[in-house]
Structure formats: C-alpha cells, structure tokens
Amino acid sequence: MILVLVDHDRGVLDATSVQALTAARALDSDVEVLLVGAAGRDAVAELATYGADTIHLAVHDTLTDYAPLASAKAALELVSSRSPRGIFTTGTPRGNEVLAHIAAILDAPMAAEVLSVTFGDAGVHEVVRNRWGGNLTETARVHNDLLLAAFAPHAIRAENATGAGNVTEFTPNLDAADTAVRVIDRTGGAATGVGLAEARVIVSGGRGVGGPEGFDVIEQLADLLSGAVGCSRVVTSNGWRPHSEQVGQTGTKVAPDLYIACGISGATQHIAGCRTSKTIIAINTDKDAPIMGYAHYAVIGDAQTILPELVAATRAAKE
C-alpha cells in the first residue's frame, strides 16, 4: 500500500497535491490517502473524483489550521497501523515540509523533486528526480524499506478516476509541541492584475532593460497583450522590481503561451522558470546569448529602442 498525503487549505482541496495520488495509483492498486484537520471533510467529495477510495481524516481539537509537525505525527500513526511501503506527497512547500518532518522523525532518507519511482526489493528503491530546477535529472537509490518521495510539482498531471471516497476519521495523539508551529494569521491575498503563474503572456525584463524606468514600456506591452510583467534576478537584486515578479529557479515557475525575454541572457536558473513556455521570443543585443538556444524567435538589437516601437505597433494593430 502507498499512503498519499493530500493537502487542503481550510477545506479547499489543493489540486497540485493530488498529483501524488495519480503517481501512486499508477504504481499500486492499493492506495490510501491522509487528509489532516476537520475542515478536510469539505475536500472529500472532490478528492474522490481523483480515484481516492480510502481516505483517513485526522481530526483533533488543536488541528484548526495547517501545522506541519502535527500532520507528520498523524501520518506516522498510519505508518504504524497500516504499514505502507511508501509515502508520497507533491513537493509543494507543505508537501515537502510534512514529508521532511516524517523523514527526520524516522531518521529515514527522503527523495524530493521526484519524477518517477521504481520500488525495489530488500529496502533499496530507485528514483529519478530533478536537480538544478529541472536542468539536470538524477537517478538515485533510496536505502530504506519505507520509501518517502515528494514529486516535483506538475511533473505528473492529476487524472480523474472514480473513487469510493470512504472516510475513516481518527484522532491522532498530539501534544502542544506538535502544533506550536502553525498558521496563526494570513495577510494580503487580493491580487491585482494578472498573476504571474496564471498569465497567458509574460513580458519579462532583465539587466538589458537598463533600469527601473525601462519597465514602463514592458508594463505597457504586457497590458496590451493582457499579460503580466516578469523579470530576472539581476532586476530584483537591484531593487528595480519586486521579487514577486522574478521568474526562475528561486522565483516563480511559469508556462505561458508567450514569454518575451527582453535583455535577459538566459542563464540556466532563469530558464528553469520558463522553459515550458509555448513560445519564447528573445530581444537581445547579443546574437550569441544563451537565450538564443531556448527561444523560438529572436530580434537582435537594443530592447530600449525596440520596445517603444513594439508598443506603438501593437497598439495600432489592436485598433
């Protein structure tokens, strides 16, 4: 049996976390799911549409909001009572975090950023996983009976299937220390404009844009194309734009229909965040910049003179 940790936020199923369920179902006909917190009841019906038959729901007075260590303790009770051969999560911040707590408590190895898993005999399993934000893959052996694997987000598409959605509630044994670290408040949330991760078009600027004022035309072009503004790390580390707009390995990963990279060299850590864009256009003075190996189309030249013209022509074409 494989135990899958699926996440919800105050009752709303985290669709990304379900990807691990699809991964588990492809490997084993016997899969059980853990949801933590009474609010998880609201996520059960939707979870069943992803093929969840057996759902364990951990309910406890202290489980009023996400508390990573408490989730790990609840999973460990199922490790004792249900003896899974693997625990899978999707590597969201929470998925990685809860699995790492389990790994630390068991002193067991854990593989993160996993793309595929092959269960082996004698307590040695094989995984293939991402490194360097997906620029490299690693084949690794995991030496432990129980395989702890966090799947790289979006490496697997969650598939619908009819599940029985049978829920068994249990009360894990928790003490105050298990919920000492928990969400105590939330701030913000009202996003304005098109969010970077969801945008169909992203106009992105790098060092070659010249400075914060260079982003005026980038904003105008993004507006005309109903898109969002992105940027490279050089831009955020110079304070030209907020970090929420950074695309890349340590920024946001995006996959728009169109990604326009203006004055961006195409370092592997930037590409890690935009490689799956459908069409990439580069505007760069250097015809040999690494971005040319990833872009579909390129214009060689000064972004600061091309962009104002492009904004004018795009506006004219819309009229």
Place this chain on the structure above:
Amino acid sequence: MNIAVCAKRVPLSGGRWELTADNLDIDTSGASVGFTTSPHEECAAEAAVQLVEQLGGSSTVITLGVADSEEQVRSLLAVGVDRGVIIETDGSEWDPQATASALTEQIKAGSPEGAYDLVLLGTEAADTADFQVGIRMAHALGWPVVTNVKGMTIDGGVARCERAVGSAREVYEVTLPAVITVKDGLNIPRYPSVPGRIKARKKPVDTVIIEKPAARLEKVRLDLAVEEARSAEILGTGVDAVPALVEIFKNIGVL
C-alpha cells in the same frame, strides 16, 4: 543573539551545464563555469547581518564542502558575517541526512560568543533541492522550525515569519532557539563593499574534518534534461523587426 547561517558552494555556468565523463558530476573545468552560493542563502546571510546590527550578537557561516568553499565563505564575511566554519569534504557529495548531522554537530558546539539562538538556511539547496536539511537539524536539536520564509522579524525572543501562498501570506510564530529556512526575496542582499572585502580577509575561518557516513539517498548518475536543441529564428535586427513581432502575436492568438 548568536546566529548560524548554513550555506553551500555550488557551480554557476554562463551557458548550459556539461557533465563529467562518468555522469556523476557537473563538469566545472570549463572557462564559463564559476562558483557561487544560492540566492536563498545570500538572503539568509543578509538577514543574519541585519539581525546582529539590530539586536547585537554574532553571526557565523557554516558550510560543508571542499576547501575552496572558503571563497564563498569569505564573500559572506565580506557582507558582514563575523566568522566561518568549513566542514571540509573531498568534493564527493554528502546526502541530506549526512549533511544535516554534520551541520547539527557544529550548532551543538556553539560559537565563541556562546550557544546559537537561531539557525538560518536556504529552504532548499540550489543544486540538489532536497528540501529537508533544516527540518532534520531542528529535530536533532529539539528546536521548532519554519520553512519557506519570505518575511521575518524578531522581537523578545519570538520570530514572526511569513511565507507566500499564491498572492497571500501565511504567518507563523516561533520561540527561539529555532531553525528558519528562507527563500530568495526575503530581503535584497547587499553587495560586498571594498572595506567589507578587506575586513573579510582577516576574519577567522576554521576548518573541521569529519568522516563521511554512507549515503542513504545515493546518487547513481546525472543526466542533462532532455530538450530539443533549439536555435532561435532571427526575425531581424532592431526596430525593423517590429512588424514581424506583431505578426507573431497575431499568429499565436495573443493579440
């Protein structure tokens, strides 16, 4: 307050990665390959320096890596960290369990100013992305841990931490001593100044050597991500290419 920052030397390439012949490592012999620390860890070091400026105390950077990691340690000393410790390896990789236990021993040993109150790390390492070293350290130390932190203030021995969830932020609070793993964007790391670099040369960097345990997450081989080798179609030079760009906008349906 005594703060430890755990940071790692990783290769940085101007172009695409290349692998060594045995497929076990990134080939770092090429001229375009240098070394750096990850943005997450630069932010961790910046946070440590700011906290010591604010609250007093000391900061120490601890790294597990080859002797040449001194280059990355000194660059963090140049932005204001007080001292460094290198747990020296022969260059072969340590798995996350081995890394966490080696780092934990250094935390337990404390700094010359006394016991550590706070350990800061990147949420994941740039190269291996294991997402677990900080959490393992917290368990070994018996301390609480918050991960993925993008905003942090410390007041009266309590750290208030924020982490991004979509466009919103979740708030956590932990009592020190604690482990906090941070993300790029926590702050804007300062550039080392010339006096900073000169001072860094004189700051103490200790080296310790310990035995490497057997890997339980054992690297077998690396491969380059499969990708069609592309070569961009050049639409033209300068503003003359603008009509061709607008044509593409129309063709792919974004206009």
